[in-house]
Amino acid sequence: MSQGLFYDYWRSSAGWRVRIGLALKGFPGAGGFAGPEGFSRIAVNLAPAISEQSGEAWRAINPQGRVPALVLAQDPPVLLTQSLAILEWLDEIRPRPAFLPADPTGRAAARAFALSIACDIHPLNNVSVLSFLRRQFMADDAAISAWCQEWLRIGLGPLEENLRRRGYQSGFIFGEAPGFAEICLIPQLYNARRFQLDLAPFPLLGEVEAACLSLPAFADTAPERQPDAPPAQ
Protein backbone atom coordinates (compact mmCIF):
# COMPACT_ATOMS: atom_id res chain seq x y z
CA MET A 1 0.00 0.00 0.00
CA SER A 2 1.56 3.30 -1.05
CA GLN A 3 0.81 6.80 0.26
CA GLY A 4 -1.25 7.39 -2.84
CA LEU A 5 -0.99 7.94 -6.57
CA PHE A 6 1.21 10.41 -8.39
CA TYR A 7 -0.04 11.31 -11.90
CA ASP A 8 2.76 12.54 -14.10
CA TYR A 9 4.15 12.56 -17.65
CA TRP A 10 7.83 12.06 -18.40
CA ARG A 11 8.24 15.34 -20.31
CA SER A 12 6.01 17.46 -18.06
CA SER A 13 8.14 20.17 -16.49
CA ALA A 14 5.50 20.82 -13.80
CA GLY A 15 5.56 17.09 -13.11
CA TRP A 16 9.35 17.14 -12.86
CA ARG A 17 9.01 19.82 -10.14
CA VAL A 18 7.01 17.38 -8.03
CA ARG A 19 9.37 14.48 -8.79
CA ILE A 20 12.24 16.64 -7.49
CA GLY A 21 10.21 17.69 -4.45
CA LEU A 22 9.31 14.11 -3.57
CA ALA A 23 12.94 13.02 -3.98
CA LEU A 24 14.33 15.90 -1.89
CA LYS A 25 11.87 15.07 0.89
CA GLY A 26 12.96 11.43 0.79
CA PHE A 27 9.85 9.80 -0.61
CA PRO A 28 10.82 6.59 -2.38
CA GLY A 29 9.33 6.23 -5.80
CA ALA A 30 9.95 9.79 -6.95
CA GLY A 31 12.12 8.42 -9.74
CA GLY A 32 9.23 6.39 -11.07
CA PHE A 33 8.90 3.19 -9.04
CA ALA A 34 6.30 2.27 -6.43
CA GLY A 35 7.13 1.72 -2.77
CA PRO A 36 5.14 1.34 0.46
CA GLU A 37 6.44 4.67 1.80
CA GLY A 38 6.14 6.49 -1.48
CA PHE A 39 3.65 7.37 -4.19
CA SER A 40 2.88 5.00 -7.04
CA ARG A 41 3.52 6.89 -10.24
CA ILE A 42 0.96 6.69 -13.05
CA ALA A 43 1.77 8.20 -16.44
CA VAL A 44 -0.82 10.33 -18.24
CA ASN A 45 0.25 10.49 -21.88
CA LEU A 46 0.22 14.14 -23.03
CA ALA A 47 1.71 13.40 -26.47
CA PRO A 48 -0.48 15.23 -29.05
CA ALA A 49 -1.31 11.99 -30.86
CA ILE A 50 -2.64 10.45 -27.63
CA SER A 51 -3.82 13.45 -25.51
CA GLU A 52 -4.90 11.42 -22.49
CA GLN A 53 -5.26 14.75 -20.66
CA SER A 54 -8.48 15.36 -22.63
CA GLY A 55 -9.91 11.89 -22.05
CA GLU A 56 -12.89 11.21 -19.81
CA ALA A 57 -11.03 8.74 -17.62
CA TRP A 58 -8.40 11.30 -16.57
CA ARG A 59 -10.87 14.21 -16.36
CA ALA A 60 -12.98 12.13 -13.97
CA ILE A 61 -9.96 12.16 -11.63
CA ASN A 62 -8.69 15.69 -12.33
CA PRO A 63 -11.26 17.94 -14.04
CA GLN A 64 -8.49 20.38 -15.03
CA GLY A 65 -6.88 17.62 -17.05
CA ARG A 66 -3.35 18.71 -16.21
CA VAL A 67 -0.46 16.91 -14.56
CA PRO A 68 1.00 16.69 -11.98
CA ALA A 69 -1.58 15.56 -9.45
CA LEU A 70 -1.47 13.50 -6.29
CA VAL A 71 -4.35 11.39 -5.02
CA LEU A 72 -3.76 10.76 -1.34
CA ALA A 73 -4.73 7.30 -0.10
CA GLN A 74 -7.28 8.53 2.43
CA ASP A 75 -10.92 7.74 2.92
CA PRO A 76 -12.25 9.46 0.89
CA PRO A 77 -9.20 9.96 -1.39
CA VAL A 78 -7.94 13.57 -1.64
CA LEU A 79 -6.88 15.14 -4.95
CA LEU A 80 -3.98 17.63 -4.84
CA THR A 81 -3.18 19.59 -7.99
CA GLN A 82 -0.88 22.47 -9.01
CA SER A 83 2.82 21.69 -8.60
CA LEU A 84 3.54 24.65 -6.31
CA ALA A 85 0.62 23.80 -4.02
CA ILE A 86 1.89 20.22 -3.89
CA LEU A 87 5.42 21.44 -3.09
CA GLU A 88 4.04 23.69 -0.29
CA TRP A 89 2.11 20.70 1.07
CA LEU A 90 5.26 18.53 0.98
CA ASP A 91 7.17 21.26 2.80
CA GLU A 92 4.47 21.40 5.46
CA ILE A 93 4.22 17.66 6.08
CA ARG A 94 8.02 17.19 5.97
CA PRO A 95 9.69 20.47 6.94
CA ARG A 96 13.25 19.18 6.43
CA PRO A 97 15.03 19.92 4.17
CA ALA A 98 13.21 23.25 3.86
CA PHE A 99 12.18 24.47 0.41
CA LEU A 100 12.23 28.13 1.50
CA PRO A 101 14.70 30.31 3.43
CA ALA A 102 13.88 31.02 7.08
CA ASP A 103 13.48 34.82 6.84
CA PRO A 104 10.31 36.37 5.37
CA THR A 105 12.19 38.54 2.88
CA GLY A 106 14.20 35.60 1.59
CA ARG A 107 11.02 33.54 1.37
CA ALA A 108 9.31 36.24 -0.70
CA ALA A 109 12.32 36.46 -3.03
CA ALA A 110 12.48 32.68 -3.49
CA ARG A 111 8.74 32.49 -4.13
CA ALA A 112 8.95 35.35 -6.64
CA PHE A 113 11.73 33.53 -8.54
CA ALA A 114 9.66 30.34 -8.67
CA LEU A 115 6.43 32.14 -9.60
CA SER A 116 8.12 34.01 -12.45
CA ILE A 117 8.68 30.61 -14.00
CA ALA A 118 5.48 28.84 -13.00
CA CYS A 119 3.10 31.73 -13.78
CA ASP A 120 4.85 33.83 -16.41
CA ILE A 121 6.97 31.46 -18.50
CA HIS A 122 5.64 27.92 -18.33
CA PRO A 123 1.96 28.50 -19.30
CA LEU A 124 2.89 30.12 -22.61
CA ASN A 125 4.76 27.00 -23.78
CA ASN A 126 2.15 24.52 -22.61
CA VAL A 127 0.87 21.70 -24.84
CA SER A 128 -2.68 23.07 -25.08
CA VAL A 129 -1.46 26.58 -25.92
CA LEU A 130 0.83 25.31 -28.69
CA SER A 131 -1.90 23.03 -30.08
CA PHE A 132 -4.30 25.99 -30.22
CA LEU A 133 -1.71 28.11 -32.08
CA ARG A 134 -1.35 25.33 -34.64
CA ARG A 135 -5.08 24.70 -34.97
CA GLN A 136 -6.43 28.24 -34.91
CA PHE A 137 -3.62 30.25 -36.51
CA MET A 138 -2.00 27.59 -38.69
CA ALA A 139 1.32 28.04 -36.84
CA ASP A 140 3.95 25.70 -38.28
CA ASP A 141 7.02 24.30 -36.47
CA ALA A 142 9.05 27.47 -37.18
CA ALA A 143 6.31 29.74 -35.81
CA ILE A 144 5.89 27.57 -32.70
CA SER A 145 9.63 27.62 -32.12
CA ALA A 146 9.74 31.44 -32.50
CA TRP A 147 6.82 31.78 -30.04
CA CYS A 148 8.42 29.55 -27.41
CA GLN A 149 11.85 31.14 -27.75
CA GLU A 150 10.43 34.65 -27.46
CA TRP A 151 8.61 33.99 -24.18
CA LEU A 152 11.49 31.98 -22.77
CA ARG A 153 13.96 34.78 -23.53
CA ILE A 154 11.64 37.39 -22.05
CA GLY A 155 11.17 35.27 -18.93
CA LEU A 156 14.71 34.00 -18.34
CA GLY A 157 16.48 37.34 -18.93
CA PRO A 158 15.23 38.97 -15.71
CA LEU A 159 16.06 35.83 -13.73
CA GLU A 160 19.66 35.97 -14.97
CA GLU A 161 19.72 39.66 -13.99
CA ASN A 162 18.23 38.77 -10.60
CA LEU A 163 21.18 36.42 -9.96
CA ARG A 164 23.71 39.00 -11.18
CA ARG A 165 22.32 41.68 -8.85
CA ARG A 166 22.42 39.40 -5.84
CA GLY A 167 26.09 38.67 -6.56
CA TYR A 168 25.43 35.00 -7.27
CA GLN A 169 28.48 33.09 -8.46
CA SER A 170 27.85 29.38 -7.96
CA GLY A 171 25.82 26.84 -5.99
CA PHE A 172 22.21 27.31 -4.95
CA ILE A 173 20.39 30.63 -5.06
CA PHE A 174 18.87 31.20 -1.64
CA GLY A 175 21.10 29.20 0.69
CA GLU A 176 22.92 25.95 1.13
CA ALA A 177 20.24 23.73 -0.39
CA PRO A 178 17.91 23.85 -3.39
CA GLY A 179 14.32 25.00 -2.90
CA PHE A 180 11.32 26.34 -4.81
CA ALA A 181 13.45 28.49 -7.12
CA GLU A 182 15.73 25.68 -8.29
CA ILE A 183 12.86 23.16 -8.44
CA CYS A 184 11.11 25.41 -10.97
CA LEU A 185 14.22 26.57 -12.83
CA ILE A 186 15.84 23.26 -13.77
CA PRO A 187 12.80 21.78 -15.58
CA GLN A 188 12.27 25.13 -17.34
CA LEU A 189 15.85 25.13 -18.65
CA TYR A 190 15.25 21.59 -19.93
CA ASN A 191 12.20 22.93 -21.80
CA ALA A 192 14.23 25.84 -23.15
CA ARG A 193 16.71 23.38 -24.70
CA ARG A 194 13.84 21.37 -26.09
CA PHE A 195 12.67 24.52 -27.90
CA GLN A 196 16.28 25.15 -29.09
CA LEU A 197 16.77 28.37 -27.14
CA ASP A 198 20.41 29.50 -27.06
CA LEU A 199 21.26 29.45 -23.34
CA ALA A 200 24.64 31.21 -23.74
CA PRO A 201 23.18 34.57 -22.52
CA PHE A 202 22.23 32.93 -19.20
CA PRO A 203 25.53 31.71 -17.67
CA LEU A 204 24.45 32.19 -14.05
CA LEU A 205 21.28 30.17 -14.57
CA GLY A 206 23.61 27.53 -16.05
CA GLU A 207 25.66 27.54 -12.83
CA VAL A 208 22.52 26.87 -10.78
CA GLU A 209 21.61 24.06 -13.16
CA ALA A 210 25.05 22.45 -12.81
CA ALA A 211 24.83 22.58 -9.00
CA CYS A 212 21.37 20.99 -9.03
CA LEU A 213 22.09 18.27 -11.57
CA SER A 214 24.96 17.05 -9.38
CA LEU A 215 22.26 15.93 -6.91
CA PRO A 216 20.40 12.61 -7.39
CA ALA A 217 17.07 14.30 -6.54
CA PHE A 218 17.41 16.29 -9.78
CA ALA A 219 19.41 13.90 -11.97
CA ASP A 220 17.46 10.72 -11.17
CA THR A 221 14.10 12.40 -11.73
CA ALA A 222 15.04 13.82 -15.16
CA PRO A 223 12.53 13.26 -17.98
CA GLU A 224 14.57 10.62 -19.81
CA ARG A 225 14.88 8.57 -16.61
CA GLN A 226 11.12 8.07 -16.34
CA PRO A 227 9.62 4.69 -17.25
CA ASP A 228 7.18 6.25 -19.75
CA ALA A 229 9.96 8.06 -21.66
CA PRO A 230 10.53 6.59 -25.13
CA PRO A 231 13.73 4.52 -25.43
CA ALA A 232 16.82 6.58 -26.35
CA GLN A 233 17.43 6.65 -30.14
Ligand SMILES: N[C@@H](CCC(=O)N[C@@H](CS)C(=O)NCC(=O)O)C(=O)O
Ligand atom coordinates in the same frame (compact mmCIF):
# COMPACT_ATOMS: atom_id res chain seq x y z
N1 LIG B 1 0.24 25.44 -13.08
C1 LIG B 1 0.20 24.01 -13.22
C2 LIG B 1 0.56 23.64 -14.63
C3 LIG B 1 0.27 22.20 -14.93
C4 LIG B 1 0.38 21.95 -16.42
O1 LIG B 1 -0.04 22.79 -17.24
N2 LIG B 1 0.94 20.81 -16.77
C5 LIG B 1 1.10 20.52 -18.18
C6 LIG B 1 2.30 19.60 -18.38
S1 LIG B 1 3.80 20.40 -17.91
C7 LIG B 1 -0.14 19.87 -18.70
O2 LIG B 1 -0.74 19.04 -18.06
N3 LIG B 1 -0.51 20.26 -19.91
C8 LIG B 1 -1.65 19.70 -20.54
C9 LIG B 1 -2.25 20.65 -21.52
O3 LIG B 1 -1.71 21.73 -21.74
O4 LIG B 1 -3.29 20.27 -22.05
C10 LIG B 1 1.17 23.36 -12.23
O5 LIG B 1 2.11 24.01 -11.82
O6 LIG B 1 0.95 22.18 -11.85
